[in-house]
Amino acid sequence: MSENSxxxxxRPSIGVRxxxxxxxxxxxxxxxxxxxxxxxxxxxxxxQVAQLARAGSELVRITVNSMxxxxxxxxxxxxxxxxxxHVPLVGDFHFNGHKLLTSYPExxxxxxxxxxxxxxxxxxxxxxxxxTTLIETACKYDxxxxxxxxxxxxxxxxxxRIMDENAASSDPQDAKYVMREALITSALESAAKAExxxxxxxxxxxxxxxxxxxxxxxxxxxxxxxxxxxLHLGLTEAGxxxxxxxxxxxxxxxxxxxxxxxxxxxxLTPEPGGxxxxxxxxxxxxxxxxxxxxxxxxxAACPGCGRTTSTYFQELAENIQAYxxxxxxxxxxxxxxxxxxSLAVMGCVVNGPGESKHANIGISLPxxxxxxxxxVFVDGQKTVTLKGDNIANEFxxxxxxxxxxxxxxxxx
Numbered sequence: 001m002s003e004n005s006x007x008x009x010x011r012p013s014i015g016v017r018x019x020x021x022x023x024x025x026x027x028x029x030x031x032x033x034x035x036x037x038x039x040x041x042x043x044x045x046x047x048q049v050a051q052l053a054r055a056g057s058e059l060v061r062i063t064v065n066s067m068x069x070x071x072x073x074x075x076x077x078x079x080x081x082x083x084x085x086h087v088p089l090v091g092d093f094h095f096n097g098h099k100l101l102t103s104y105p106e107x108x109x110x111x112x113x114x115x116x117x118x119x120x121x122x123x124x125x126x127x128x129x130x131x132t133t134l135i136e137t138a139c140k141y142d143x144x145x146x147x148x149x150x151x152x153x154x155x156x157x158x159x160x161r162i163m164d165e166n167a168a169s170s171d172p173q174d175a176k177y178v179m180r181e182a183l184i185t186s187a188l189e190s191a192a193k194a195e196x197x198x199x200x201x202x203x204x205x206x207x208x209x210x211x212x213x214x215x216x217x218x219x220x221x222x223x224x225x226x227x228x229x230x231l232h233l234g235l236t237e238a239g240x241x242x243x244x245x246x247x248x249x250x251x252x253x254x255x256x257x258x259x260x261x262x263x264x265x266x267x268l269t270p271e272p273g274g275x276x277x278x279x280x281x282x283x284x285x286x287x288x289x290x291x292x293x294x295x296x297x298x299x300a301a302c303p304g305c306g307r308t309t310s311t312y313f314q315e316l317a318e319n320i321q322a323y324x325x326x327x328x329x330x331x332x333x334x335x336x337x338x339x340x341x342s343l344a345v346m347g348c349v350v351n352g353p354g355e356s357k358h359a360n361i362g363i364s365l366p367x368x369x370x371x372x373x374x375x376v377f378v379d380g381q382k383t384v385t386l387k388g389d390n391i392a393n394e395f396x397x398x399x400x401x402x403x404x405x406x407x408x409x410x411x412x
Contacts, residue, residue: 008292011259013230014202016144019088019112021058023205023263024230028293029256030263031283032059032232034092036276039069039076046079048276053087054329055277056284056295059263061090061115064097070104077110088112090146094120098133108141113205115146118190119153127155131190135197145194146205149186150236151179151215158186180219183208188227204229205263209236213251224260233261240269245282252286281325296328297341300355300362307367308347316365317345319392324399335407343399353377361402363395378402 015025023030033052037044039062049060064070077089091111093100098121101108108114114134122130138145162182166172173181187206194204206229208219216235224231235251238244248266255261264286266279284295301317302308320343331338344359346352348367356362356377363386365374374386376398386394 008257008290009259011224011228011231011261013228013262014204016202016205016230018059018090018144020086021088021112023059023232027262029261029287030058031056031280031287031295032061032090032263032265033057033276033280033283034061034265034267035063036270039063040066040072042072042075042079045072046076046083049076049080049087049089050083050085051275051277052280053085055280057087057277057280059088059090059113061092061265064091064093064100064107064111065095067100067103070100070107073104074106074110090115093117093134097121098130098137101137102133105141108137108143111143113144113146114138115148117148117150117153118186119149119155123155123157127157131193132197135194135199138203139198142203144203144205145199146207146232147187147190147194148207148209148232149183149190151183151208151210152236154179154182155186158182158189176215180215180222183210183219184223184226187223191227191229201229205232206230207232207234209234211235211237213247216251217254220255220260221258230262231260232263232265234265234267236267238267238269240271244268248282249286253290256286256290256292294339296339297324297343297360299324300342300344300346300359302347302351302355304347307350307369308365313345313347313365316363316392316395320345320395320399323396327400327403331403331407334409335403336410338403338407341403341407360406361399363391365391 010026013024015027016023021030035045035048037048039045045062052060064073089111090113092115094117097116116134121127121134159182162185163178166178187208191204191206195201208223210216210219233252233255235248238248252264264283266282268279270276287293288295288298299317299321304314342359344356344362346355346364349370352364356364357380360379362377363374366372372387374391375382376384376386
């Protein structure tokens, strides 16, 4: 599967360069994430940013909420560069961003993009002044801005205005409609104001985040129909575990299928002891399983049934998926196209050989009552039969050999 092989027609949008990464303008959909460390802790934040980048996050957002956090940003950028991690950093500003960016110019310079929420940059006259300061700072340092509206922090004055207009209408709509219209209006009016101040259109990304699947779909459909700014997609406060994954996938898959969205984040609540990188992996898998991008070889595996009484095929599938994801850190630097490789780990003779033949490399493990052997297929041809206690290691060796022989090495 190649990035250009799928037929979804992407919504035309203006490209925005964020450091070394292009968002919109026909570029591949960008995966991003956000740290949950205290930004003041430069070491912990650097480590988590690097971890997210290794997992495949192409942009990483960090919280900048205090003078101490703002003063740490340049140091974090320097530490990342020292270890060869050049992922662009996005600063997340709320309430006091205008003060922090003007008081700490090194912070402004170190960031590749600013994220601001028009619902909490101030109210009344102060809102206009503080919003102007933020945009003028972005212009001064030639930085793009994501204007990120969230239904949990809408500008109350603007919301009241939309409500009054709706109440005076001859055909007033329900509260849900008013909320969605307020989100869209806030984003578009803020973007227009930013352009008036001097920020170019190719420096603006918009987002309108909610936590309801159907609301998100309706908001972004309408937003996409009314502008050509680059759009960031994400279900805010998606939740934990399977709930967060399912809700985010349900919402984003519909929009992505319609060609809407230039960059995505999956806002998962980490499970206790869980890795922050989970949100990156989920974002990648959404895009890859939809055929929109390829990041890492994915493993097809059967769900199991009464024929597969052993759990070995499940353990092997998990082992191989983890192995190729870890190896991709090295492979993507050395080989062209290895992310498109397909693998299959099957549990019995019913679909095992056939599914294995469809993959670049597939293995069909013995089911209950079958001969204790595991045929391996490479590009549709049976090449070897594995058996014994060393199947996992031997199968990994077959994968390594295939990668080294089938994919061209990148020029140094």
